[in-house]
Amino acid sequence: MPPNRFAAYPVVRRRHHGRYLAAAAILVVLASIIYSFAVGQIEWDYVGRFLTVPAILTGLVNTVIMSILAMFLGIALGVVFAVMHMSSNPVLAWSSRAYVWFFRAVPVLLQLLIWFNLALVFPNIGIPGLFSVPTVDVMTPFVAALLGLGIQQGAYTSEVVRAGLMAVDHGQYEAAQSIGMPRLQCLRRIILPQAMRVIVPPIGNEWINMVKTTSLASVIQYSELLHSAQNIYYANARVIELLIVASIWYLVIVTLMTLLQARIETFFARGIRPHGRTA
Structure with a gap:
C-alpha cells in the first residue's frame, strides 16, 4: 500500500464564524428582551399574586375542557368526512x-359569532x-x-386523516378484500392503525393550536383563560x-x-426502525 503523502500535513478544523456570529x-437579542421586561414598568408581584386566583384557575380549566371537547368533536367529524371523501358514492364524496x-x-x-347569534335566524329550534x-336558551x-x-x-x-389513509399502501385494501373483510x-x-403514524403528529399540532384558538371564544363571553384575565385587568388596570x-x-x-404528544407518537411508532439505523 503506497504511503499517504498527506499524513505529514496538520489537521486544521474548520472555523464556523457564521455560527458564532448568529449565536452572539x-x-x-434575548438579553435585551429580558432586560427590557426586568426594568420595565411591570409589577411582577401582581403576576405572582394573580397566577393562582380562582378566576384565572377557572378560566384555565374552561380552556382545557373546551380544547379537549372541541378537538374530540373535530377528530370525530374529521374521520367521518375523510372516509366520505374517499367513498365511491359521489353524494358522500362531494358532501x-x-x-x-x-x-x-x-x-x-x-x-x-354566527353560532352565538343563531337566534337571529332561527328563534326556536326543535322538531x-x-x-x-x-335558541337563546340553547346556544x-x-x-x-x-x-x-x-x-x-x-x-x-x-384532510389530515385523509392524508394518513392515503399513505397506507393500496395493497392493504386489496388484501383485506381478498379475504372478504368489509370496507369499514x-x-x-x-x-387506521397503520395510518396513525402519519396522522398523530399533525393532529397533535392541531390540538396545541386548538388550545390557543379557544382564546377567540372570549368575544362571545365564554369564560376561558384570556376572558378571565381581561375581566380582571378591566377592574384593576394591570393589563400587561x-x-x-x-x-x-x-x-x-x-x-x-x-x-x-411525544409519548403518543412513540407508542404508534413501535416496530418502525428510526431513520439512519441499519440492521
Whole structure:
C-alpha cells in the first residue's frame, strides 16, 4: 500500500464564524428582551399574586375542557368526512368536499359569532310538532364555542386523516378484500392503525393550536383563560401583568401537551426502525 503523502500535513478544523456570529446575535437579542421586561414598568408581584386566583384557575380549566371537547368533536367529524371523501358514492364524496371547503374558508372568529347569534335566524329550534325551545336558551357561549371550534376543526382534521389513509399502501385494501373483510372493518382493523403514524403528529399540532384558538371564544363571553384575565385587568388596570399570567398558563398547557404528544407518537411508532439505523 503506497504511503499517504498527506499524513505529514496538520489537521486544521474548520472555523464556523457564521455560527458564532448568529449565536452572539441571538444572545444579544434575548438579553435585551429580558432586560427590557426586568426594568420595565411591570409589577411582577401582581403576576405572582394573580397566577393562582380562582378566576384565572377557572378560566384555565374552561380552556382545557373546551380544547379537549372541541378537538374530540373535530377528530370525530374529521374521520367521518375523510372516509366520505374517499367513498365511491359521489353524494358522500362531494358532501365531504363541500364541508371542508366551506368551514376552511370561513374564519373561525366569524363562525363563533354566527353560532352565538343563531337566534337571529332561527328563534326556536326543535322538531316541528313535537318540541321547540328558544335558541337563546340553547346556544350558550359554551355551546356556541364548542360548535364553532369543533366543526371548523373537523374540516382541517378531515384532510389530515385523509392524508394518513392515503399513505397506507393500496395493497392493504386489496388484501383485506381478498379475504372478504368489509370496507369499514378493514379501515378499523388494518388501515387506521397503520395510518396513525402519519396522522398523530399533525393532529397533535392541531390540538396545541386548538388550545390557543379557544382564546377567540372570549368575544362571545365564554369564560376561558384570556376572558378571565381581561375581566380582571378591566377592574384593576394591570393589563400587561394579567396578559403575562395568561401567557404563562398557555406555555404550561402547551408544554404538557407536547410531552403527551411525544409519548403518543412513540407508542404508534413501535416496530418502525428510526431513520439512519441499519440492521
